[in-house]
Amino acid sequence: MKNIILILILFFSLFCSAQKQRFESWKNMADNDISLQPEYGAVKKSEEQIKADNEFKNEVLKKFNSPEEASKKMVETGFGYIYEKGDFMTAMKRFNQAFLFNKNNADIYYGYGTIYFNLGAYEEAREQFNKGLKINPDHSEMLTDYGTTYLGDFYESADKTNASENEKLWTAAENYFNRSLKINNKNSNTIYKLSIVSMYLKKCEQAQKYFKMAQEMGNPNITERFENELKKTCETKK
Template sequence: MKIKILTILLLSTYISFAQNSNYERWMAMADKDISLQPEYGNVEKTETQKEDDEKFKKDILEHYKGDTNAASKKMSDLGFTYLYDKGDFATAMRRFNQAFMLNPKNADAYYGFGTIFFNLGAMEKAREQYDKGLQIDPKHSKILTDYGTTYLGDYYGSLENGKGNSTELLAKSNEYLEKSLEFNKKDSNTIYKLSIVKMYIGKCKEAKALLKKAKKMNNPNVTESYEKELNEKCK
């Protein structure tokens, strides 16, 4: 899956997202449209909405020959396409909700919900959705990586506002990234982010080894500024 929105560069600017009230504006829209809320807000739908849902399910399941898992996967894949390739959060959320409606046990639906909140700067809300996804699939490496990334985002935020336990945040980030790497040792995105965390917690040898590995894997997110910072902190 391409990383176009959810890059490490976003972490240093997510506080600006919050200051611009993107999350508040999103929630104001979601209050008026349950399709913009994870799991449709868990509210009772109108008869018209129920009829529309049944028509949608009938049409898509005809195409997928009754395979709800395949249909749900298609919807979650479409959600990530709208999110990453088009930056269309609203359509992405609607596709993730359709994936959930077709198969509430599709962990990628919750991964999608959480990723939208992550990009809105709402880290705690993102973790709530990631937790639901991990209850379904505890070995979902992408959820684990982004779960760890939320704590890295909070760490950057603590540097900005001088609040929070930065040591605890880094420890949490390290925990989830390590767990993700345990299940998928070939994800260069996880490896690169773990390198950053290792640098901040003072494990220079590990940070350099991980960076070298990420570069060898041609990770597109590796920046000269990070390499410079690593070399300065780990002389």
């Protein structure tokens, strides 16, 4: 189990700096700033705020052909702040600006959920992913990240819950990864995670298949350490 947890850390290594920002601290900031809340907290804005929003939209639309195009660009910018700078505050503001232009852009909710995921707020992340998937149920990246939230739950509570509860988390993750794979079978990240889940659930033939697929696709997480753990787990099963 300890080795499996060490492998799991690979899932979250990209977010180490983000994990330092505790969700409670974020909520305290967001309580005093609606721009840090998804959809601006769904609050009724003042006339002054509405005026500022309209002025902002009019200025931005001078550079784009449509509100949809502007929304898409804001989302791209938001993800840039997450992955290139680790700046979640600015990212949330960009996703909210995207919301001003097109609330039916599924990637906005993917962005909201990604921020919450990085903060370790997995339930809140799923709430946002659910909104996005209602708009675009075939969003493979969002489905994969949705499944990963359950691995986050396991990572944080593996020493506190029983085997049955742990298995429920792994099975939930597997279901979302499989849904994602049906939509996009070229995503090595999804396939890599399926190899981990299959290994934990002792589905050895499946785990080895996904391992080889991810390896052939050049997934950087396919390491000798993981390969040895897979062999050890499946030999134990025999």
